Amino acid sequence: MLEQRTRRRSLKFFRKRLRPPWLLNSPVRTTALVLAVVSVGFLLWISWESQDFERPQPRIDSSRRPFAPTQALDPSRLRLLPKEKHSQLFRYNGLWLFPKKQCECQNVNHPGNYNYQDAYNPSDVEAVKARRQREFWHFQRREGLPRPPMLVAQPNLPFSYPILGVEVMPLHTVQIPGLALSGSGASTNQIILKASLGTLNSLADTPDDVVQGRGGNSLIISTNDLELLNFILQHVTYTSTVFRLSAVDIVSMELGNQVARFPVTIRHPITPILYDPGPERKISSLVTVATKTFLRYHKLQILLRSIRDHYPDLRVIVADDNAQPEKIDDPLVEQYTMPFGKGWFAGRNLAVSQVTTKYILWVDDDYIFTNDTRIDRLVDVLEKTDLDVVGGRVGGNLFQFKLLLEPGEDGDCIHWRAGSFHPLPDFPSCVVTSGVVNFFLAHTHKLLSVGFDPKLQRVAHSEFFIDGLGSLLVGSCSDVGIGHQPKSPISDPKEATAERSYRGFRANTQEQVRFKLALHFFKNHLKCFTRG
The missing domain is CATH 2.60.40 (Immunoglobulin-like)
Structure with missing residues (x-):
């Protein structure tokens, strides 16, 4: 204790002896001391700055040094990728999907590939092209095409302004x-x-x-x-x-x-078209089944019985262009007769036009409902996504295809490819594609807006999806299916005769093929078609 007291007295004594007399008990001693320290620091900094010696410099990566504006640029450095390398980029399913004035279809002489203008006599092609171009201009004008030119912002503008989203009725x-x-x-x-x-x-x-x-x-x-x-x-x-x-x-x-x-x-906003599903929101309030029948009442009756087995209260619409219609005895079946052999797509138009529910389920007359025909699953997909059409399996087969369009000034090229684009989010068993088999659920008003070309009387399928390209978003789900009635030997003479007659109507003649090709050339402004 005595040693600590002695040490404190000694420190106090030395502080007083070392402190300048003019600071002893001065009211400005603190301020003066601060000024002195700052002055000494400033003098030391000036002295250090004036020394001529190399100070440590930050390390600079010369490989990342910015380009000097005064440096002359070698013109040979400004070059594009060579054509052979460029043409290997931006490919999808073997197609070069890059903007170009004209599109081309490879191997148009290969079976299943077509050059659409070959459907016309060579002497008629130029006149047909002129008529088509006039109608195409009319279509573009009505659709507001071509779109307004691209807007490019000038650098360093002093304005702020909206770049997107200003809309007015x-x-x-x-x-x-x-x-x-x-x-x-x-x-x-x-x-x-x-x-x-x-x-x-x-x-x-x-x-x-x-x-x-x-x-x-x-x-x-x-x-x-x-x-x-x-x-x-x-x-x-x-x-x-x-x-x-x-x-x-x-x-x-x-x-x-x-x-x-x-x-x-x-x-102008589109007026909503809403369908009341009723308070219970039952499948029968949401969905109507539609089909087209011709010469095969025995197949149609099997289909209708299978529908009743699985969905007793489901409404069914039948478009019938038989020569001698047979009345269907079912209070929930609406049968609409047509002139004999009016055609496949005309019948589809008639059936769809009579649907009053939100969705329509299209089936062929030789299908058969099974335990896998879960309409509720397809409804769930359309209710929770922005798909317009969703298909399923038929007889265990999942038929789906992509339609890839390449624009061209003298007509577009369309390419058919099997498969799908990508999975449908939130539905692991479903994908997004362009076309499906004749078993699909669709929004009724979307089907009506595209329609089925009544000129196609016999075999036609992908033609509907070509017409809907850009209007219909299509999906396919593997966890929903429908059966295909087996092609077993028929013992009934009447049914056997009907089947033979049906096969005769179903076959495409060369003239019918030429007609479809000419129809695509003019109506869809298409140049060629490939299948791969």
Whole structure:
């Protein structure tokens, strides 16, 4: 204890002896000490900076050094990939899906591949092409094609403006969001807004010399007050003046020689078509079965009995173009007769037109319902995804195919490939594809919107999916199936005669094949078809 007290007294004594006299008990001693330390530090830094010796430098990776702007660029460095390498990129199923003026179909002489214009006499081809081109232009005009040109933003524009999402109904008004000027450095800012399919205005209450052209195609805003300018821009409105169901107006925003452009979409909303499934939401309230029958009543009766075994209250629509229709004795079957041999697709149109439920299940008249015919699973897929059509297995076979379209100026190339594009999310047994077998569930209104070409009277299947390409999103599920009635020997003479007659109608003649090829050439603006 005595040693500690002695040590503290010694330290106190040395501090007093080492402290300058002018700081002893001075009220400014702390401030003076701080200034002294700072001054010494500054002098040391100046001395260090003036020394001529090499200080450690950060390590620079010369391989990642930025390009010097003053360095001359060797023109040979600006080159594209060689054609043989370029042509190996962007391939899908062996097809080079890269933009080009004309598409080509390889091996058109191979069985199953077609050059569609070969269906015409060579002397008629040019006249047919001219008629087709005129109809194609009409189609493009009605569909708003070609689309508005691509918009490319200029670098370092002082504007902010919407690049997507401004939409207005025909003859309606919308406020344009996001318009602003960040500052131009000019003493007076003059912004000019221009539209072609509508008029412009601002909700801001300003003198006429500040905002000119209200309610016209050109709105001029002039002010040196940036805050006022942005307030006016924040309240600019666009009014559609042309009644179009779908169109795009390109609005420009100018400041001197700086121009920004953005799209305003004019679109009329589609009126909903809703189907009431009833309070219990039963399958029979959601789904109607439809089929087309011709010459095979014995097959149709087997199909109908199998439907009743599995779905006793399911409504069925039958399109019938037999010469001597036989009445079907079932209160839940609606039978619609047609002229004899009217055709496969005409019958489909008739059957679909009579469906009043949300979904339609299409089946052939020689199918048979089994325990795997789980309509509820197909309904679940359509209810929870954006698919329009979903198919299943038939007789254990899963038939699905892809249709790949290559645009071309003189007609498009279409390529048929077996299989699917990719799995359907959340449904492990399902995939996305382009076409399925004649066992599918579909949204009724989507089937009606595409329709079945009544010119195709006999064999036709992929033709419907070609017509629906770009309109129908199709899927296929392997966990739902339907049976195919066996082709066993027929002992009944009447049924045997009917089967022989049916096979005669089902076969495609060379003339019918030529007709279908010519139909695709003109109606679908197609050039050729490959199957691989």
